[in-house]
Amino acid sequence: MFEAILMRINRRNVESELERWPKRMASSSFEQSSDYVFDNTAAITRLTETGLSQADIDAVETGKDVQPDNRSESLYGIVIRMIMLGLNNETIITHLTNKDNYLGRVALSRRNNNISSARQWLWSQVVSKAQQVAAKQTRDIHDSFDYIDESAEEKTSKPNQYVLTNAVIQKLGEDNLVFANGSFWRWDAEYGVWASVSDQSVKQIIQTVIPKLQITKSIVDNVLSVTKTMVHKEKHRFNQLNDGINTLNGTIRFIDNRWILTPHEKTEYRTSVIPVEYDPTAEAxxxxxxxxxxxxxxxxxxxxxxxxxxxxxxxxxxxxxxxxxxxxxxxxxxxxxxxxxxxxxxxxxxxxxxxxxxxxxxxxxxxxxxxxxxxxxxxxxxxxxxxxxxxxxxxxxxxxxxxxxxxxxxxxxxxxxxxxxxxxxxxxxxxxxxxxxxxxxxxxxxxxxxxxxxxxxxxxxxxxxxxxxxxxxxxxxxxxxxxxxxxxxxxxxxxxxxxLQSDQVTQFVNESCVLNVDGRVSVDTLYRTYRMWATDSGFKSLVTKKTFTQRLVISGVGSTKSGSVRYYSGVQIDPGDLLDDDDDDDFIDDESFT
The missing domain is CATH 3.40.50.300 (P-loop containing nucleotide triphosphate hydrolases)
Incomplete structure (x- = not known):
């Protein structure tokens, strides 16, 4: 099991190291590295034969999931994992100074594409320092390995929470757990969907990893916290590849004017699947x-x-x-x-x-x-x-x-x-x-x-x-x-x-007004008439005087001013709807109607 966990050290395991890397680069805590000298050890020519995860291989070769402004940090993390896998220096340096590899161009760009200078920079500034970090992590794994060995007797020293977290992730499978938008999400391969998982469910998984320990709330909570950090995806968005419809037996896609069933894809990060199997022959x-x-x-x-x-x-x-x-x-x-x-x-x-x-x-x-x-x-x-x-x-x-x-x-x-x-x-x-x-x-x-x-x-x-x-x-x-x-x-x-029903003003004009090029009515009088009409008609939300005017303009009504009085032109109140002079003045002056 130790070897499996050693292989499982992945990009998330070194996040804390990456955060401190810029300072450590200049820190005296690192031993000074000598010039790199080729030791005649042959490099493994294919990354697929190195034991690196597919995610790391993709990052090295194509830059998949690598942010342009974080290339150096990604490079450093992958070097640590290559060292933990036991790869020799020549394999690491050869692939990470290869101009055809996305991350290989990091060192080359720092040394004006001079391959010899780039190899020396990669050794002195990255590989030699990563070796010290990897050595410390290896010691931590050896110190804590007994705590995840189901056959071991219970120990008295404190287990290493990073190692326990790696065991949790290993149990779930490669890249099958993500913490994003404040929640855990777990890949369900059976249904082809990423499902939200509660903290409590993850805690249950944590406990199954160390069954013979006397589990304490503190240990479980600490491992849960570390797990969130290790599988965290900042500003991650699900459902970005939004073509097609996810069904129980695959994703249906519209290709060449017809529907085609394709396999579920974990990397599409779909969070929904309809509870139906696609059968093109089915009827209803x-x-x-x-x-x-x-x-x-x-x-x-x-x-x-x-x-x-x-x-x-x-x-x-x-x-x-x-x-x-x-x-x-x-x-x-x-x-x-x-x-x-x-x-x-x-x-x-x-x-x-x-x-x-x-x-x-x-x-x-x-x-x-x-x-x-x-x-x-x-x-x-x-x-x-x-x-x-x-x-x-x-x-x-x-x-x-x-x-x-x-x-x-x-x-x-x-x-x-x-x-x-x-x-x-x-x-x-x-x-x-x-x-x-x-x-x-x-x-x-x-x-x-x-x-x-x-x-x-x-x-x-x-x-x-x-x-x-x-x-x-x-x-x-x-x-x-x-x-x-x-x-x-x-x-x-x-x-x-x-x-028409939603446009109260148009209804009011149709029912209570006459459009007439010679017509004229004061703004206050017409708005007051509208308010009374709208209330009698059962409208609960009435428009403001400003909106009332804007809607009238759309209907072809203009506006003029005579002295201090503003008028609407081209409209007049239907004689049957004229208000009496003794109508409630308080209604007119209510400030809520303006």
Whole structure:
């Protein structure tokens, strides 16, 4: 086991040394190294034959995962690990002064590409000093080895926490544990996903590494702390390679206008996998029946079914190429709740959040949507207002900062798709084209009687998930090729109605005013009339006088001034809505209305 742990010393094991390296380079604590003299020991010509991990080989040859401003530190850490593996000096120096290797160019660049000078610099400034660090680590391993030997008797001296940590990492496998964004993440090869792991679970693993010791809380906590440091990835982002859909038996990718199943890749750092195996031959007859039942009486039934399928396919992506959010609108018992349940089943419960729209600006609540495929809101309060800013930014995948309670804030790129199911369309203060482009409204017009309802429907549909996935993939394929969602006529009409309903000023002008080139009315009088109209109409959130004026200008209304009085021109109040002179003056003067 000792040899295995010795081989397992990796880049994370020398982080503390790397932090001190710049000072140690100039420190007298290092013995002065003499000039390097070739000792006729042959170098191992292929790095793959040296015992280095694939991650280290990639770093040396291509610079993978090496930050440009940390090349020297990476070089130093790899030299230590090469020494710990027992590689001779000529092997180390040959590969790390090879101009074809990414890290080989560090020494060369410091010595103007003079190979002889570069070899001497690498020996004196890196290798000889790394040997002393490696020697100390080797002594530490020998001193503590008995504490991870299951056959050894219990010892009385303190075990080395770094060695125990390496044993924990070895037990989990090469690069299978990451600490990022305040949490542990562990690679699950069976499902092809990185799963969040609690500190308690890691502590349990720590205890299995040293079963015959009298475990103390202090030892376990210390090893846990060191483990966090050793596997920490600063500002690491998961799901960066966001093409394709992760399923139980592989990742489906859209290549050459068709879906292809590819193996799971650990280095893609995906945190979600849908609970479905991809079977291109699967069908979903009961789901097809359900869709036609829901939209039975609609003239654009085929387009509505296709948009619903596109929505389901789109939410499976861990990217946001076509910024959108969906509103399922209609009175009860019409199928929209079943559709949300079906989306939840297809995505997987663990990949779905349910943050309510009045909580979407809360940084703690927003953290719940990190890594989710969908956010499902099953019912909106009447008169509720959309979180316009969050919808626009999140549906576009804009970088945002969130926070888990008791932990440091961190940045995420959201990719969830937002779904609202409601009996009443929500209000919005943002009537910009950007929000309008994102809105996809599907009206559910049919009401199912109690005799028509199937209480076991969702379970039947769950049995057809592979076929439902195929339907969603086919619709998603058309989204990719067409570059836009299909828009049924009923959805266009619903969006117009929704925007008109949200635009109080336009409604007010249509109902209580007359547009007339010769018309004129004072700003205070017209705004006062609007306030009374809006209150009587049941609006809870009224626009300010500034916004009121901006909306009127869009409608073609101008403004003039006569003396100290400001007027709107080109509009007049409908005679039937004129206010009496003795209307409540306190209402007019209320400062909250300005």
């Amino acid at each position: 007859p009961r789901c097809m029946q359900f869709e036609r039942e829901v939209f039975r009486d609609d003239p654009d039934i085929d387009d509505k079914i296709f948009l619903l399928r596109q929505a389901m396919g789109y939410t499976l992506l861990s990217s946001t190429p076509y910024p959108s959010f969906f509103i399922f609108e209609g009175s009860g018992a019409n199928g929209k709740s079943v559709c949300l349940d079906l989306i939840r089943a297809l995505c997987g419960t663990e990949n779905v959040s349910a943050v309510q729209m009045n909580q979407m600006a809360n940084r703690f609540q927003r953290a719940q949507m990190n890594g989710k495929l969908a956010n499902l809101v099953s019912e909106l309060p009447e008169g509720g207002r959309l979180p316009d800013a969050e919808i626009k930014s999140d549906s576009s995948g804009e970088l945002t900062t969130v926070e888990n309670k008791g932990r440091d804030p961190f940045e995420i790129i959201p990719f969830y798709t937002m779904f609202f199911a409601t009996n009443h369309l929500p209000h919005t203060r943002d009537l910009s084209p950007a929000l309008q482009r994102r809105a996809r409204i599907i009206r559910f017009n049919r009401t199912f009687s109690s005799g028509e309802q199937d209480p076991h429907l969702i379970e039947k549909l769950k049995g057809e998930l592979p076929g439902i996935l195929n339907q969603a993939l086919e619709a998603l394929k058309h989204l990719f090729t067409d570059g836009a969602f299909v828009e049924p006529q009923s959805s266009k009409d619903a969006k117009k109605d929704w925007l």
